[in-house]
Amino acid sequence: MSAARIRDLTGELGIKTRQIFLIINRTCGKLDERLENLVCKSGFEILGTVDNDDAIINLELDGKNIFDLDPESSSILQIRNILQELNL
Structure with missing residues (x-):
């Protein structure tokens, strides 16, 4: 997941963040439950989605x-x- 790698890079570079949100693009309506579970496990909060x-x-x-x-x-x-x- 690209977002997890970016989060890790911010830590490696010493960039401090208060909160990290995720915006998922190219969606087709409701998110797949597997994707929601993956996001939840990664510690991100979904701020919103942008449909295809x-x-x-x-x-x-x-x-x-x-x-x-x-x-x-x-x-x-x-x-x-x-x-x-x-x-x-």
Whole structure:
């Protein structure tokens, strides 16, 4: 799991953190129970999920970047909700 490796690297580099949250992307609705168990065992707290968004794939295929994404796309709206949870 990439998140666990990043967490380990922060410790190795002496980077102090108060809390570590996980945002899972490219989901398809409800998380698989096995994934939830893996996350729980790793000590992470899931802050939110971002569903797979065909608009992002289409941007990549058109040679555009994420900043060209429609502000009302499903993934942007989900990210906004996550940021509101953090009061950002």
